[in-house]
Structure formats: structure tokens, C-alpha cells
Amino acid sequence: MNKTIILATGFLLIFGAAVRAQAPAEIRLGAGYGSYSMGDLEALQENSMQGIGVNIKATERFPAYFNYSLRYLFKSKVDDHFGVVAEMGSTGGRIGYADYSGSYREDQLLRYRRIGVVVESYRALPKGFDGWLGCEASLLFSKLIYEGEISLTGAGSTSEHYTFYALGGAVQPYLALERKIGFIRLGAQAGVCLSLSEGFSLKEDRNIKLVNPGKSSEEVVPGWSGWRLSMYVGVPLSAGSGRKEN
Amino acid sequence: MKYILKFSLLLCFCLAACEFTPDGRHYEEVDPTVVVSGNIDLNLAADTVFIQGNVSLKYNVALPGKTLVSTRLLLGERLLKESHLHVDGFxxxxxxxxxxxxxxxxxxxxxxxxxxxxDVMGAEGIVVQKTWVLIIHNGPPPAVPVTNIFERDGQLVIQWEKYxxxxxxxxxxxxxxGGGSKSxxxxxxxxxxxxxxxxxxxLKFYILTVVDQSNKESPDPQRRSFNASVPAIINAYYNDDTTISISYSTTKFRNNLNQYKIRRDxxxxxxLVTSSDPLNTVAVVPFNGFGAETEYHLITExxxxxxxxGYEQRSFKVQYGWAFKSYKDFHYGKSANAYYGxxxxxxxxxDGASLNIQRQKEFTTNYLTASLRLAVSPDGxxxxxxxYPYIWQLDPATLEVLHTYAISYITGEASSDVSSFTVSNNGRLAIQERRSYYTYxxxxxxxxxxxLLKQQTNNSSEEAGISQDxxxxxxxxxxxxxxxxxxEVLYSxxxxxxxxxxxxxxxxxxxxxQTTSVYSTTNGTKLTEFSTSLPLSDIMIDPATGYLGGHSHEFYHLYDLSSGKQIxxxxxxxxxxxxxxxxxxxSNDRYLPLQ
Known part of the structure; x- marks a missing residue:
């Protein structure tokens, strides 16, 4: 939640600066779908499955999942855009087992929050389409919520809950294609996220790192890199457009 | 602008709610049936085990296909050892x-x-157990009780509980x-x-103890007694002057009997008699004779x-005649038909016939140590x-005192205690007095x-006496x-x-x-003379019948003086x-009627 506030605060500061620049262009709201490369967390899952002694299976292995973004763009003198971007995404893993005697479950819930700057260059396209070639550079805030629970028939249940954080950075080049429909712009965007991060550490004590005991106690690092596809709606912030928006 | 900001924030929160949630469930069908096959071995030979001192217990638990969690060795509720090993000891x-x-x-x-x-988590398991009965006994072996002692087939059987x-x-x-102990x-x-x-x-006691391998013996044996009557003489009766028949009880332990023996003191x-017949109960034995009791002993060997x-013995006193405690100075007086003593x-x-007491009279003087003597004339x-110092004349029928005399009045001089005292039918009193050196x-x-007479001699032990006349x-x-x-001296x-x-x-x-001579007391002449088969002593003539009695060796002879024949x-x-x-x-304590 603290990260969310930081994200929101940062967004508001940049937003405020842009307002003072008096050259606003548009706000884009996007929803996308992206893949991840969570090798460390998959290895951690694998290690957990092997240590128990029953036939535990992974029912979730950090699949591709939706992300959501907000961009606030300003227009330069050469019709290029620059601005700020905030994005959030998530994925997760689960290993589990159940029989007549009880059940076993380990859930890993992974989230990221990204906030950064965006630069895009305009390319006019035929048939009323506009094209954009852009790149985003962001700070990357990762969060891992671990939940484990064992329940034995007649013996009750026990559960564990830990939260880890990791800080990193991401670069995301992309292509966007948009068309003006009425006063809004509807666009599709495809890109690649390249991320780097430190290993997860415990929320309460940053010195306590999450490691994989099955893999020479290496630190577990989130892997958010992957392709990104998204759709967005852009709302122009010119006076005329602003009025239409309202 | 304000609306856009609000909208953006609202959107952020909405999208956060749309985050990823892990899903999926994997259920395995596992057969919950538990099959147990295995073995628990302890180095004890049987299900019931006797323990003494220190024992090294070694055990081995085999449960194929199972993972041993723990073994627990318990004595009752008390934990002796807990282990995680299949093979262990205590x-x-x-x-x-x-x-x-x-x-x-x-x-x-x-x-x-x-x-x-x-199962994997250790929450589902099996407990297998084996029990043994452990008897701890340290110290000496406990005694076993004698349960029964009884007669069987004429023998004594002692039974006890098995150790x-x-x-x-x-x-x-x-x-x-009785005769000591045997084991x-x-x-x-x-x-x-x-x-x-x-x-x-x-009465015999039987004590049963147990001795164990370390040569310890039961310290607290039970002492069981058994008592059966010992054969004893029931009664004895005279067959004649020389033999008596003795009847006795028998032992019911007839097969233990060697022989009965009868002895006397x-x-x-x-x-006197031996018999191995368990059924015979009568024996004829020689008789000791009148005058003293004879003790016979029945010995059961x-x-x-x-x-x-050893043997058992029961004794029985036999007396000939009737019980009667005789008196000092015992006389019979014919006139009152009474005995005096x-x-x-x-x-x-x-009473002369019934011997019942008719009269008693006590004589006291100041001389407490002086003895009372009595003289009765043969006719009574x-x-x-x-x-001392008196002489009393008594009424033969009532014992009333007729006259009282001082001894010194009779003897005419200072006298002492009378040692012999006789009187004739005509009232002549003969007194013998023993003093320091002489007898008077x-x-x-x-x-x-x-x-009529006063003489003194050197001390003599024999009593004096006067004839009836x-x-x-x-x-x-x-x-x-x-x-x-x-x-005058008549005979000496x-x-x-x-x-x-x-x-x-x-x-x-x-x-x-063996010669008996009769002299006249009037003039001292010999009247007659006869011979007896044996020399007699302690002779006496019955004042009632006139028969003469005396004994020779082991017989008392009774003669009729008128005929001179032994009767x-x-x-x-x-x-x-x-x-x-x-x-x-x-005799001293019996009397025998002669008719």
C-alpha cells in the first residue's frame, strides 16, 4: 500500500509540473497482457514440491496476466510526445496437494508497480492512422506475498504468511498505432519489457533475503521481462478536446 | 482537470483489485488401508519372565515398509526408555x-x-506393542505354604503349594x-x-522352606502343626496277684507303626510286651505288687x-487297691469299730467299715514344735x-478328753517330747523319750x-512297745x-x-x-512253735481278726494263728x-480289702 501511495504521489508531482508547463497533450489509460520470465520463482516452487514427500503439483506457474497503465503526455514542438507512465501488473504461483488425510498449499502472489518516463515519436500513417514509436524507462517495485497452509484431518491446520519486496528497473520500447474516433484516440500498443531487479527481501528486515535452498541458496529475483500487448484510450488535453472530454 | 485526476485515482484502485489470484487444486486418491506386518523381539525367553538383579534387556523392532518414529519400553505406566532405533537395549x-x-x-x-x-507429516501413524509379564523377585525365595496335612492310608501326608x-x-x-527335629x-x-x-x-510341626540357586532360603516359613492322639493306656485291671491286663488305644497311622512296647519303671x-499288630489293644504284663504305684509306659515305635x-510314649500309673492316705500312729480299735490316726x-x-471320717480332734499346746502321738490299746x-507337755485320755467313741495329765506327772520327773507311746488293754502306758544322749x-x-518301770539306755532307734496285757x-x-x-529279759x-x-x-x-515261736506274756514260757515257708518280717496281728501278717520279699503272707496255716x-x-x-x-497311700 505504501508503494501505491509513493506511486500516486510521484504521479501527481509530475502531473502538476506538466500542468505548469502549459503544454499538455493527452492522458492514456491502458490495459494490457504480458508474459514474464519467473525462472527463480519456478525453481523455488520446484524445490518446495520436492521437499514434502507427497505428489505435490503446481497448479499455477506464474502465467502471463493483465496489466494496467496510465500515461500523461505532453506535446513537444515537433509533435513528439514526452510524459510520465505508471503501470501495475501481477502474476502468481501455486503448488498444492490434497488427499483424505488433509491438504497442502503454497501460494506466491507477485505484483509490480512501475513508474517512469516516456518518450514517443510521431509517424503519420495512411488512412487516418497515427503511429508512435516510443520507449519507457521506469523504476520497478516488486512485491511477493507468500502464503502457506497445511491442514490435516483431525489435527487442525497451520499457515504461514510472509511479504517480500524487491527494487529494480525496466525499459520498454514499443510501437503504437492509433486512430481518432470522435474526440478520443483508440490505440493498440506492442512492446517488450526488459527488467532488472534485486533479490526479494523481507518486508520487516531488508537484510533477510529470500533464497532458494535447492539452488545453492541463490537469491530469488523477480523476472518481469516479456512481451507486452495493450489497448489504450487517449483523451486529448487541448482546450477543445478538454471540453469535449467533460 | 479535477475530474480527470479523480477518475485516474479511482481507476488505479479498481485495477488493483483485478490483480492475479492463484488457483487450482490437486487431489490424489490415496488408499488409507494400513497393513502392518512386523515383529518385536525382546531377549526374554517366555511371555512370563522372572527377573532378579540386573538384566540387560535387548530389543529389536522390525516393521518392514514403515518408518520407525520411536520405541518406548514401559514397566507398567513408567517409561524405562524411549528410542528412535530399531535395535536398542536397556x-x-x-x-x-x-x-x-x-x-x-x-x-x-x-x-x-x-x-x-x-503419513508424510508424521500425523498419521501406527503403534504396535508387545507385553510380557515380569515377575521381579529379589532377596531370598518366598516360602510356599503348607496347604494340608492329613492321614491317608494309615500314613501322614504333607502337601504344599508348588513354588x-x-x-x-x-x-x-x-x-x-517331641524327640527333636529332622529335615x-x-x-x-x-x-x-x-x-x-x-x-x-x-504334636508335630512341619516347616517348609525353599532354597534357590544362590543358596538363599526362605526367611519366613509357615509353621504348620499336626496333632493326632498318641496311643495311650486306657486302663489296667488285675488278673491275679501277679499279672495285670492293660488295654490301650491305637494309632490311626497303622502303616507307620513298627511296634508297640510296654515297659515299666x-x-x-x-x-514287657512288644506287638506290631496295629489292631491288638490288650496286653498282659507282670504286676509289681501292692504297696506302691507302678508306672507303665506304652511306647509307640x-x-x-x-x-x-523317635518314638512316642504315654505313661499310666497303676495302683493295686483303693486310694487312701494313711496316718501316722494308725490304729484300729475294735471296741468302737474305728480307725484312729x-x-x-x-x-x-x-469308721471301721466305710473308712469315713467320724470325728476329729485337735490338740494344741504352747509347744508348737512338739508332735502329737496316739496310743490305742489292742481292744480299742x-x-x-x-x-508335750501333756497326756490326754480320750473316749474311744467320741474322742472326748477324759483326763489330762502332765507328762512329768506320769514319769515323775522333768521330761521331754515322747517318741513312742503304746498302751495295753489294762491301762499300762509305755512311754519312750529320747533325750540328748539317752533314751528313757x-x-x-x-x-x-x-x-512300773523306769529305765534308761543309750540311744536306740527302734520304738518300744507293750503287750495287750x-x-x-x-x-x-x-x-x-x-x-x-x-x-526280766524274756528274749534277746x-x-x-x-x-x-x-x-x-x-x-x-x-x-x-522261718521259725515262729509263741510265748506266754504271763510267765514268759514258750507255748508253741511252728515254721513258715519264708522268713517273715514286719509282722503284725490284726486286732480285729487275729490273723498274723508279715512280708517276705515280694509277698505279704497272712496266717491264721489258731491253725498256723497261711490263708x-x-x-x-x-x-x-x-x-x-x-x-x-x-500302704502309705492305698489299702487293699482282704475279703
Missing amino acids: NFISTNYSNGTYQLKLEATANSGTGSLA KLPNFREYRLLKEG IVITNQNTTEWIDSSYVGN ADYQTD PKPGALYT VVDNKVVMR KQIYATR YYIYDFQSSKL GNVFYHSERLHVYNGANW PVRKDHIAYHPSEPWVIVFED RKIKIIEQSSISLLNNRLF
């Missing part, structure tokens, strides 16, 4: 526990082996009582019975055996008693109130006859028990060896003192 110090029976349990906990989650603990070496059966050793633990082939009766080493502790300071008068008409003799005639007086081994003025020497005065006739009879011969005990009075023989 040094059991049994002396830390009191003697008794315990349950030893070896319990093994293992996983269920189903492969379920609970159930191990380390048995032997039973020791001890027999005590036997039985090494077969299963033996629970022993036949005492030497028991014929009496007089010749104890001699078996058992057969020899391991528990032979002295006991302590009393003159007692008893004159009775005098004396106790006086004869006082009450009819004439004259002292007062004419013959014996003292100092001499018979003196009175010629009207002097006393003669012992007191070889003379007898006739109670009514003027005769004095002298026995010399009765009675077996007596030698040395016994016998009086012949009113047709009865009196």
Missing part, C-alpha cells in the same frame, strides 16, 4: 522396584505407510516336636507332597524313615494322746497309778516280762519287726528265720511299709 535394575508382578511393554510407533499427507518362581534348588521340609530335601520343584512314614501321633530297659524323630495336730477317727478301749522308758499303770515290754532289742515287781536279741503281740491273747510271737499270699512291693488292720492291708 539395563534393567530390578532392585529399584519392589517385588511383584509387572507388565513390561515394548511399544513401537511408525508411520502409517499409506503415503498420505498425514512357581524360577531359580529353584530344593524344598526343605523340617519336622519338629529332608526335595529337589524336584513339581513335588508338592511328602509322606511322613514315621508319624504315629503327637522298675525295669525300664526291658520290654514308628517305622524308620527320613522324618523319624494322727495328722498334724489332729486325732482323726474313721484305751486311747491316749500326747503332745517308762511304764505307768493307770489302774494302780504307779510307775501290759506284761511284756520291748525295748532295745529285748523283750522284758513283768513278774509283779521287776522286768530280737528286732522290733520280728515280734508281735497278740491283741487279745496273752501271747507274744517271735519270728526267727493268703499277696504280691507286694518290697520295702513297702504295710499295716494289717481290720482285715485290710494299708
